[in-house]
Amino acid sequence: SKQQDSTTPSWKKVDYAGVYKDIAALLEDENYDDGSYGPVFLRLAWHASGTYDCKSHTGGSSGCTIRHAPESEHDANAGLEVARRRLEPLKKKHPNISYGDLYTLAGVVAVQELGGPTVKWRPGRVDKQAVECTPDGRLPDAAQGADHVRDIFYRMGFGDQEIAALVGAHALGRCHTDRSGYDGPWNASPTAFTNFFYTELLDNTWVPKKWTGPMQFVDKQSGAFMMLPADMAFKTDPRFRAYVERYARDQDAFFADFANAFAKLLELGVSFPEDAPLYRFKTLD
Ligand code: HEM
Known part of the structure; x- marks a missing residue:
């Protein structure tokens, strides 16, 4: 009923196995890079999550501030708009999924569909606005040791x-x-x-x-x-x-x-709803 629909939290209205399949269908493209968006999806999931600071409990994938400027324009995030653009139609198709859940799930799909291990994943991240973007400099600098x-x-x-x-x-x-x-x-x-x-x-x-x-x-x-x-x-x-x-x-x-370690990375700083289920998605084949 309408009543039930307005009281059910949005994260519960999403078919996550369906989103997994839809992301998997977006991986291959012979005209992009080495033929797969998997690597750049994985990098997006990691950069969305790797801003976490365990002392201040700020950053991480929960608010998905990586999609907003200025965070989207930090040097470390150059090129990740390619991944965000590729995933955008799925936000339209599954409007109740949060961006934080979509981008982290894309990392899981990339690892699994490219032949890696099963990665446990939970939904329930809640998107935040641009004012909550993390400061620049939280991701590693490749020039250092x-x-x-x-x-x-x-x-x-x-x-x-x-x-x-x-x-x-x-x-x-x-x-x-x-x-x-x-x-x-x-x-x-x-x-x-x-x-x-x-x-x-x-x-x-x-x-x-x-x-x-x-x-x-x-x-x-x-x-x-x-x-x-x-x-x-x-x-x-x-x-x-x-x-x-x-x-x-x-x-x-x-x-x-x-x-x-990757499942832990994707959950840093996220307060999941108590009843958020833990998924182990099957690969497509
Ligand atoms: C790519 C740095 C850790 C996943 C890259 C690139 C740099 C970089 C400079 C090239 C980006 C580009 O030009 O497109 C680092 C440093 C790390 C680190 C300094 C820490 C020591 C990680 C971690 C993950 C990861 C923890 C995931 C768990 C990737 C992937 C790519 C990549 C998949 C390829 C992206 C593509 O092909 O588009 N990394 N990274 N990296 N990184 Fe890392």
């Missing part, structure tokens, strides 16, 4: 093992000169979720790229693959490296730890 990476992720409430697992997402996608200024993919299969970030990091000799762009590394043998200065910290820092070696040897261990 282990101390900076720890400062940023400890502020979110993560430990070294979780940080080392999360950065394994850099098996997917690529850097774009017109977004971050960096250039190239991390490996030869950027649309498959694998443990290749770790194997490539350990197995190659990485040398500074000879160009006029920002300082980054390329593999010495082919020059086709890249590492950011911040990525190299996972090889040179002994505590990070211990996890890198484990994940390079054991893809199952990586998948399990990534699934936990």
Whole structure:
């Protein structure tokens, strides 16, 4: 009835399995990048969430302030309008879903449909207005090393093992000169979720790229693959490296730890309704 409709919270009126399928249908496009929007969806979900500060309890995916200026225009978020634009028709089709739920679910779809682990996910984020945008500088700076990476992720409430697992997402996608200024993919299969970030990091000799762009590394043998200065910290820092070696040897261990850390990332700072169900979505195939 009408009465019931007006008292039911909007998040309860959404068919989340249907949204999952609709996002999955938007992944493939042979004319975009390496043929999939998955990597940029994953990056959107991470940047929407990674602004969390566990001391002030501000930021995170809950308010989805990443879609508003000035946050949308922070340097770290350059290029993410591509993902937001691609997802926009689904907000029209499923008007009761919050943007925070839509963008985080897009990250889950990307991981799962590109061959990664099942990621537990809950709905119930409530969008906020532009005045609640987080300040610039909360996301990691790729030009820096282990101390900076720890400062940023400890502020979110993560430990070294979780940080080392999360950065394994850099098996997917690529850097774009017109977004971050960096250039190239991390490996030869950027649309498959694998443990290749770790194997490539350990197995190659990485040398500074000879160009006029920002300082980054390329593999010495082919020059086709890249590492950011911040990525190299996972090889040179002994505590990070211990996890890198484990994940390079054991893809199952990586998948399990990534699934936990990524689910935690997507929930940072969110107060879920008590009756929000926990979903484990099935992949399309
Ligand atoms: C791409 C930095 C951690 C997922 C990138 C890019 C940079 C970057 C500079 C290139 C963006 C572009 O030019 O399009 C960093 C730094 C990190 C970090 C400094 C921390 C040490 C993470 C985490 C995730 C992630 C935790 C997810 C869990 C991705 C993905 C891409 C990407 C999937 C590819 C995007 C695409 O292909 O469009 N990252 N990142 N990153 N990052 Fe990270």
